[in-house]
Amino acid sequence: MENIKEKIKTVMIAVFEVSPEKITENCSPDTIESWDSLKHLNLVLALEEEFDIRIPDEEVGNLNNFRNIEMIVKECKK
């Protein structure tokens, strides 16, 4: 399970181009400056590719902080 957290973190570091410290359990578009709607799209695509999942349309907008992302990714992996 820890593996999922690490992978999400790696993806987010790559997509937002930030240093690892910025990806905390509470990070969100409010704490990460580069997190705009276009980067959000890249985040969705990168997460789907990394975990080989398909995130339902309704959930795409809910990927707005680390905890939610982790929850949604785990849901989709089932």
Next chain:
Amino acid sequence: MENLKYADILQLNKVMRNNIKGNPYRITFLSNITITSVKEILEYVLRINKINPIVEFGNYDNIVQDSSKCNESNLVIIFYNLRTVVESLNCFFEDISEQMYNDLKNRILSELDIIFNNLENTPSVIFNLFSLLDITSSNLRKSKIEFLVSTLNEYVSEKKTLNFNLVNTDKIISQNGITYSIDNRLFFSSKALFTLTFFKSYVSVIEPVILRNTGRLKKAIIFDCDNTLWKGILGEDGFEKIDMSRTSNTGRIFNSIQFIAAYLNKRGVIIGLCSKNNESDVSEVLMNHPDMILKDNFITIKKINWSDKVSNLKEIASDLNIGLDSLVFVDDSNFEINLINEQLPDVITLQVPVNLYEYPDHLLKLVYKYFNFSGINEDAQKTEIYKQQFFRESEKKKYNTIEEFLASLKISVSISINNENLIPRIAQLTQKTNQFNLTTKRYTENQILTFMKSSCDQVFALSVKDKFGDSGLTGVCILCTNRNDKSNVIIDTFLMSCRIIGRNIEYAFFDRIVKWLNNNQFLSISSEFIPTKKNEQVEHIYEGLGFKSLGNNIDSKKYLISVQDYKMKSIEYITVEE
């Protein structure tokens, strides 16, 4: 690249961004759908090729408007998607009235006219043909949308300007399948139609256009022999048992490879052999084997010996007078491929795949990526020309002085000015010439046309013949009138193909150019030498022609000469035809 994950591409990009500097290559995307995720993928591929990319996007759904703002772009890429258009109509498309259909069609056609007009002077444009793969339609009945797509594509194919490259996205979608290429869910929420998988394939498809525009195409393919051009090892299996026959399952694969290589040679690609074998054994096969297609007349250079392939490839590059980065090397052996990858990283390698039936496809994909067949006459005669070069070199040993030797060649040159028929070859020379090139500016055919059409600029083209043969169009000089001082001309480009170096032809060329300048009331000539890794040998050409140096910085040396101070070299043994 298609095997890399997006997150990996993003990370690699971050690292390479700091290392790949140099003249930026500016790409502008114009589209009516959201395609921003292609940016990182395109940047990555450009950086892998050591090109420094600047990728920008026009405003969403402003293709026509933004097409007038692309003056600084080297390349414009247009994604004009019909589904967004269709969905914005006030009806279900198949139910559209004739009036509305015609209005829509004509509106798009006039938009296309404006786009062609606005981008006329852009060096290079990539336009995706209209597609209906993302629109559900009947497989069995022709639909109205299908009519629209074919009409629009016909119009584009007919009316497009010289600088347009058309991409068939349907082929790309077929490769990966619609499900893996199109994302209806993200299209619905953010108009992001295409998947990362699609974009990775798309970038691979357009990569050759960029390589061509930036002079990074290759010139030669060097093949190993055993298990590369035929099945089996000549030294072990013998003449009788090696297989390249059309009638055997494995043999016919190698037969295809040989046909492809012969075709490439006819279109100007240099084909060479590099094999660890006895020379006589291989010659026997080339000359006498009944199934051999790739015979001597298609092969420009051979290194058949027991030396290591690193030395052999280095010799091949030097014999042909081209860089190692102009070579592609094909071999079946893990050892040889790894050796070359390690020791000669500039050489592109292709290993014969384990699944032999994939071999011809892999070769073709590589060829379409790294070579450009422009169908120009000089290309087809290239092997002949390289062979003529060998004869010339051997003649050299007979004469006492170089001048005597050069005189014996009976060189004659002809120079044409602003001849539009020569555009393809002129553009090709600017893209490929590295050594005798004073400023190394790469131009597309469209850019050359622009120079020719402008009353302030002149494009001189030099063709050379001697008693051994016709080298063809091998020199280019582009002059631009100084916009601030109409009596001064600037030499934007001065290059000669390496085939004709060392015969003082540059002096005959320059004499003629100065004569023209004199007749056209120019008083002074400005010029520049921009150093690169490959053009060291021409560093002092302008000093040799009598120019005064105006001082250097790291990037270039500038020069000036007044036309009346120029002393004609008048090389007697070179005839200049008018």
